[in-house]
Amino acid sequence: xxxxxxxxxxxxxxxxxxxxxxxxxxLAERVxxxxxxxxxxxxxxxxxxxxxxxxxxxxxxVRATCSGDSASGLYLEEPIDLSETPIxxxxxxxxxxxxxxxxxxxxxxxxxxxxxxxxxPTWLRWKTRALNYVWASREPAGSSxxxxxxxxxxxxxxxxxxxxxxxxxxxxxxxxxxxFRRHHGEVPEHLTALAIMTDCDNHGGTTRAWYxxxxxxxxxxxxxx
Numbered sequence: 001x002x003x004x005x006x007x008x009x010x011x012x013x014x015x016x017x018x019x020x021x022x023x024x025x026x027l028a029e030r031v032x033x034x035x036x037x038x039x040x041x042x043x044x045x046x047x048x049x050x051x052x053x054x055x056x057x058x059x060x061x062v063r064a065t066c067s068g069d070s071a072s073g074l075y076l077e078e079p080i081d082l083s084e085t086p087i088x089x090x091x092x093x094x095x096x097x098x099x100x101x102x103x104x105x106x107x108x109x110x111x112x113x114x115x116x117x118x119x120x121p122t123w124l125r126w127k128t129r130a131l132n133y134v135w136a137s138r139e140p141a142g143s144s145x146x147x148x149x150x151x152x153x154x155x156x157x158x159x160x161x162x163x164x165x166x167x168x169x170x171x172x173x174x175x176x177x178x179x180f181r182r183h184h185g186e187v188p189e190h191l192t193a194l195a196i197m198t199d200c201d202n203h204g205g206t207t208r209a210w211y212x213x214x215x216x217x218x219x220x221x222x223x224x225x
Contacts, residue, residue, distance in 0.1 A: 028084040030216040034060040037074060037196065037211060044072035046201050054210075057169070061210040064113070064198035068206070073197030075116070080191040082177055086219055089173045090115055091212030097137035097162050098205045103155070104139070106148045110202050111135060113159075113209040116195035117176055119188035128152050129184045133174065135159040135209070144183060154183040169212065175219075 038053040047070035054063045062074070094112040101108035113135040120128040129152055136157040139145070147153035156179065158172050177187045198209045 028081075028218045030080065030085055032076070032194075032214040034062045034212060037062050037076075037214065040074040040076045040195075042072060043075055043195075045199070046071050048072045049198050049200075056210055059212065061212050062196070064196070064209045064211065066112075066198045066200040066205075066207050066209075068204055069201045071110075071197070071199035071201040073114070073116070073195045073199075075193055075195035077193045080194070080216060082188065082190055084218060085216035086175060086177045087173065087217040088115075088117065088176055088214065089171065089217060090214040091169050091171050092135065092159075092209060093169045094135055094163060094207060094209045096207050097135070098200070098203060098207065099137070101137055101203050101205075103134075103136055104145050104148065107202055108138075109148050110137075110200050110205060112137070112198060112207045113211070114195075114197045114199070115172075115214070116193070116197065117179075117191055118193040118195070119180070119190070120192045129180065129186075129188065130154070131156055131176070131179055131183060133158050133172065137161070152184075156183065169210075 034053060038051065047068070049070040049072045050065040051074055052063050054061055092113050097112055098110055101110065103109060111134040115133040117131045118128070132147065132153055132155045134155055134157055136159065139157045139160060141157050141160040144154060144156045147155055158174065159170055180187045194214065196211050198207065200207060
């Protein structure tokens with residue numbers, strides 16, 4: 001269950017501001033700091049991964065702790081225009097990966113860290129399409145496969161294996177339009193939801209992950225800092 005250490009008026013204001021669009025002349029950007037992500041809705045598939053707003057390496061992060069049979073995540077459900085902000089960038093780290101699992105099977109469909117990008121038409125649920133960007137335990141970075149539970153969700157390994165030199169932060173940048181085109185054959189006009197999840201229910205492992213800010217940027221800002 002989420003525990004947000006700052007429930008003051010200022011803390012709630014930061015969460016609210018984090019869910020709003022930030023912009024500068026000629027450039028579109030959406031920024032979701034950890035304070036905002038910690039305030040996203042909680043959804044459980046089975047059990048509850050523990051999500052807590054913490055400070056690590058001098059920065060705020062959402063720490064996810066998974067043990068035994070947990071599969072739950074935090075999600076934001078609101079439209080995100082991919083014509084304005086097609087580039088997603090996030091920071092994350094994990095302290096361990098899972099041993100001896102086959103991530104392409106239902107029994108091995110567990111990941112230390114995931115970022116979901118979802119397009120779900122309101123009246124056409126059968127046309128739902130999702131990208132699952134994952135930190136894989138076994139599958140190599142750059143690989144992709146169909147989710148074993150949901151045919152309309154595509155798994156994309158953007159990191160793999162145990163962290164080098166201990167738990168180190170990684171920054172990942174992806175072109176959502178290019179990834180939807182590659183993995184689903186079409187590009188939606190907008191996303192309907194974003195989510196994070198750390199799960200361990202299918203094989204019963206234990207891990208921790210930390211999620212930093214998530215940014216959605218214009219194509220012109222793809223490599224901007």
